[in-house]
Amino acid sequence: MSSGTDTGTDLVRRRLDRLYDFAAGAGIGAASIGCLVTLLLISARHNVASNVFRYVGF
Amino acid sequence: MWDFEQASLWVRRWSWLAIETPSRAAGFLAVVAIVAIIGLRTELVPIWNLFADGADDVKVDNQLLLWTLANTVHDAEAEKVIVVGGSTDRELTADDPFVSGELTKRCKRKIQMVNLSSSSQSFAESWDILALLPDRGRRLILVGVNSYRLGFDDSDVESDLANNPTGAPTSFSLWWTVARHTGYVGSLERTIGSVARQNSFGARWRLSDLFVPRQPTDRTPSANPFQPDRSSYREPVWSRDQKVRQSYEYIATRVIDFRDRFHAGVNWYRRLAAHFRRTGAEVKFLVAPTDDSFGTATKLESADFEQALQLLGAADEIVDLRNKVSLDASDFYDMQHLVATGREKLQPAFVDAVSHALGCEPAAVN
Numbered sequence: 001m002s003s004g005t006d007t008g009t010d011l012v013r014r015r016l017d018r019l020y021d022f023a024a025g026a027g028i029g030a031a032s033i034g035c036l037v038t039l040l041l042i043s044a045r046h047n048v049a050s051n052v053f054r055y056v057g058f
Numbered sequence: 059m060w061d062f063e064q065a066s067l068w069v070r071r072w073s074w075l076a077i078e079t080p081s082r083a084a085g086f087l088a089v090v091a092i093v094a095i096i097g098l099r100t101e102l103v104p105i106w107n108l109f110a111d112g113a114d115d116v117k118v119d120n121q122l123l124l125w126t127l128a129n130t131v132h133d134a135e136a137e138k139v140i141v142v143g144g145s146t147d148r149e150l151t152a153d154d155p156f157v158s159g160e161l162t163k164r165c166k167r168k169i170q171m172v173n174l175s176s177s178s179q180s181f182a183e184s185w186d187i188l189a190l191l192p193d194r195g196r197r198l199i200l201v202g203v204n205s206y207r208l209g210f211d212d213s214d215v216e217s218d219l220a221n222n223p224t225g226a227p228t229s230f231s232l233w234w235t236v237a238r239h240t241g242y243v244g245s246l247e248r249t250i251g252s253v254a255r256q257n258s259f260g261a262r263w264r265l266s267d268l269f270v271p272r273q274p275t276d277r278t279p280s281a282n283p284f285q286p287d288r289s290s291y292r293e294p295v296w297s298r299d300q301k302v303r304q305s306y307e308y309i310a311t312r313v314i315d316f317r318d319r320f321h322a323g324v325n326w327y328r329r330l331a332a333h334f335r336r337t338g339a340e341v342k343f344l345v346a347p348t349d350d351s352f353g354t355a356t357k358l359e360s361a362d363f364e365q366a367l368q369l370l371g372a373a374d375e376i377v378d379l380r381n382k383v384s385l386d387a388s389d390f391y392d393m394q395h396l397v398a399t400g401r402e403k404l405q406p407a408f409v410d411a412v413s414h415a416l417g418c419e420p421a422a423v424n
Contacts, residue, residue, distance in 0.1 A: 050241060
């Protein structure tokens with residue numbers, strides 16, 4: 001039978017785990033956006049969008 | 059029909075997208091949502107104008123233009139006459155409140171004249187500035203044209219797309235028009251470049267600018283209405299020899315260029331006119347007078363220039379201020395920029411021409 005303290009500790013631990021998970025997800029989100037922006041900058045530098053647009057026939 | 063287990067298995071297959079647990083998904087989506095909201099707000103809300111409140115020590119040309127632009131955008135209901143063009147057009151008119159008062163008296167209704175011309179304003183800049191104005195209310199747009207401003211082609215428009223010395227951000231309508239007609243897809247990002255440009259001529263960016271646009275404050279009229287604050291050219295004017303030398307430089311560098319490229323320039327201005335007419339504005343092309351020293355250059359290119367004006371719409375679409383009043387050498391700083399005395403002489407002709415374009419009754423003749 002677990003004591004009240006143990007239940008409280010478990011609760012805090014679970015909340016911390018969720019917080020770390022949230023932060024990990026935020027970090028992955030930030031990294032994804034960073035990769036996307038880098039990709040866009042490189043594409044712009046090499047006129048990728050213009051070349052595709054012209055190739056498609058506009 | 060999927061049950062919960064199948065849905066759960068399907069979700070787990072995408073664990074590499076960081077949606078393995080609800081908390082992780084919440085963190086991921088929170089960051090993406092915040093960045094998307096800030097990004098969209100930055101690009102779509104007019105927070106880019108750092109000179110809107112006139113607080114950043116506004117003194118000259120581009121700074122004044124942005125301050126004036128903010129005031130014009132703010133007052134969306136007034137009937138407007140908007141002038142865009144190069145330095146020749148910037149120097150053409152008296153102070154905006156003064157000309158507005160004259161037009162209001164002539165037309166017997168409230169009219170606001172705003173001169174949003176600037177030094178070497180490119181075609182793309184003119185379009186971007188006009189695109190920032192609200193399309194409510196009656197608008198008469200006067201686009202300054204001369205052989206310098208008509209001598210450009212598609213490659214110039216492409217390279218000017220992201221290069222606005224005034225700091226005005228690129229408009230989506232121009233971006234799309236350039237993409238359709240040349241296949242060049244410019245950057246959709248408008249604000250960072252605009253803010254960077256404004257920083258380069260003295261604006262101070264604050265973090266609060268990311269969230270709250272600066273509120274426009276009224277500009278005080280210039281002390282001398284014929285020497286507006288936006289004007290860079292003051293007496294004493296150049297000598298005849300200096301003006302003639304300038305015209306020879308112009309002939310050497312511009313005349314052949316104009317002949318080769320004015321058709322492309324005309325087409326772009328016709329697209330500009332068509333676009334803004336679709337938004338409900340009237341668009342006319344403004345031709346400013348020049349000094350006699352420009353005469354040789356004028357003779358060399360007059361046939362091409364007159365052809366360009368015909369292509370732009372001939373008499374119906376042109377407000378031609380050449381030969382309307384007698385201007386002499388002391389009225390021009392150089393071969394094309396007026397000084398205060400020239401502005402004062404030209405003012406009645408300008409008011410006549412604009413009020414005619416607005417459909418106002420002619421002034422009574424004493």
